[in-house]
Amino acid sequence: MKHIRVLLVDDHALMREGIASMLKNVEFIEVVGKVESGEEAINAAQELYPDVILMDIMMKGMTGIEATRWIKEQNNNVKIILLSGEVNQDYISLSAKVGVNGYLPKDVSREALIDAIRKVYGGEKYFSPSIMNIVFEQFYNQEADEKKPAQKSKELTTREFEVLEQVAMGKSNQEVADALFISIKTVETHKTNILSKLGLKNTAELVKYAIKNNIIEL
Amino acid sequence: MKHIRVLLVDDHALMREGIASMLKNVEFIEVVGKVESGEEAINAAQELYPDVILMDIMMKGMTGIEATRWIKEQNNNVKIILLSGEVNQDYISLSAKVGVNGYLPKDVSREALIDAIRKVYGGEKYFSPSIMNIVFEQFYNQEADEKKPAQKSKELTTREFEVLEQVAMGKSNQEVADALFISIKTVETHKTNILSKLGLKNTAELVKYAIKNNIIEL
DNA sequence: TAAAGTTTCAGGGTTTACCCTGATATACTC
DNA sequence: GAGTATATCAGGGTAAACCCTGAAACTTTA
Numbered sequence: 001m002k003h004i005r006v007l008l009v010d011d012h013a014l015m016r017e018g019i020a021s022m023l024k025n026v027e028f029i030e031v032v033g034k035v036e037s038g039e040e041a042i043n044a045a046q047e048l049y050p051d052v053i054l055m056d057i058m059m060k061g062m063t064g065i066e067a068t069r070w071i072k073e074q075n076n077n078v079k080i081i082l083l084s085g086e087v088n089q090d091y092i093s094l095s096a097k098v099g100v101n102g103y104l105p106k107d108v109s110r111e112a113l114i115d116a117i118r119k120v121y122g123g124e125k126y127f128s129p130s131i132m133n134i135v136f137e138q139f140y141n142q143e144a145d146e147k148k149p150a151q152k153s154k155e156l157t158t159r160e161f162e163v164l165e166q167v168a169m170g171k172s173n174q175e176v177a178d179a180l181f182i183s184i185k186t187v188e189t190h191k192t193n194i195l196s197k198l199g200l201k202n203t204a205e206l207v208k209y210a211i212k213n214n215i216i217e218l
Numbered sequence: 219m220k221h222i223r224v225l226l227v228d229d230h231a232l233m234r235e236g237i238a239s240m241l242k243n244v245e246f247i248e249v250v251g252k253v254e255s256g257e258e259a260i261n262a263a264q265e266l267y268p269d270v271i272l273m274d275i276m277m278k279g280m281t282g283i284e285a286t287r288w289i290k291e292q293n294n295n296v297k298i299i300l301l302s303g304e305v306n307q308d309y310i311s312l313s314a315k316v317g318v319n320g321y322l323p324k325d326v327s328r329e330a331l332i333d334a335i336r337k338v339y340g341g342e343k344y345f346s347p348s349i350m351n352i353v354f355e356q357f358y359n360q361e362a363d364e365k366k367p368a369q370k371s372k373e374l375t376t377r378e379f380e381v382l383e384q385v386a387m388g389k390s391n392q393e394v395a396d397a398l399f400i401s402i403k404t405v406e407t408h409k410t411n412i413l414s415k416l417g418l419k420n421t422a423e424l425v426k427y428a429i430k431n432n433i434i435e436l
Numbered sequence: 437t438a439a440a441g442t443t444t445c446a447g448g449g450t451t452t453a454c455c456c457t458g459a460t461a462t463a464c465t466c
Numbered sequence: 467g468a469g470t471a472t473a474t475c476a477g478g479g480t481a482a483a484c485c486c487t488g489a490a491a492c493t494t495t496a
Contacts, residue, residue, distance in 0.1 A: 012325045018236025085303075107230040159473060170423040173453070185475050192455065204388040207425040375442060391483070403445050410485070
């Protein structure tokens, strides 16, 4: 069996070493390089001609996603697996667009890591279960969107967005109702729908979402 | 030279492996265990009697700070070094209060890591340069605060801070209680006191406060 | 040692949040 | 004009949050 040439990209030495250590005794895998930035990865991809690149998504300077786009532009045969600390909908979505071949959380097991490299090398895509959930969610949302191109910023309706804004400002359901001149029951309905649509659990997460998406200011 | 017995605690397998790999060929260091949570660390600290514990500060469930307090309560001779992804003023401050022996960023070099273990084992404290800057900053701020105790009402206790952190992460009172191993009633008490001290009204405002003051990340 | 502060928890209460079902009016699209 | 989405609201329910009082155990400070 031919060796799979693997390039590691992470700005944290500990992570690079951790991955290298996990792959050390795998006979069909050879780590041909370790670099610490997206910029270096682009160069290394040409010089070391790796089969698979394992790259952190969140790095100082260029992100893993940007680096992926550059590398794929030069050579689309290279397989790229992105590693992410936190599983994030937007990152996965962006990654899919630049043609990533796999996406793993950083708490991946040794077995899953090796499996991912083998599958990706063989032309398959590899996503961990937790990623798959989000991918499917995203997929279904896109399906729904295709039926209705009249989409707002994040699939929320205008009114839902207004309620979200009010709630994130710190208002209670009753206060939101007063502000928007509607019944508290209507506010509750909107709020339930918002939480459901955005996959959130409670007001705390809703506030974080609102800040993250620049819906309210601090 | 006697071996320094080291226990690794991180909920990410890759980080555990990375650290273990860095310490692999150091003759005076022996990694005696690797666990993936604060809870396990408390048990392992008693069973494996390590000299030094390297622990991630941000873990699912119990944080490294919380685990440190428990372990130090059982055996104050164990040296504990916390690892932090992002350098955060409040974490350092809290860590100091629970008697941590060292504090390292996750992008620490192999040399600094080994140096830290040796120093901490020898009874010294070890903080990386970037941490030291913040420690000094904190120190000077405290000096300034002592001159005007007018805003003492706004200061939270260690426990209140931990509760604030958990709540802001989006956890319900019950979930916070489970994470900190206390009654939900205690959580409620703390929460009421926090809201009162900070002049906040509800969870939504609490989340905003936490983000504004870099207590949680987005 | 006494006083003050921290952490823990309970009982018992009110209020609010959250969820489900179902319904009506409106508007826009095919 | 039928179908779909939006926005409105109600009833009725469970769960959770929030508030108040009180108090024990412990630590730190004066």
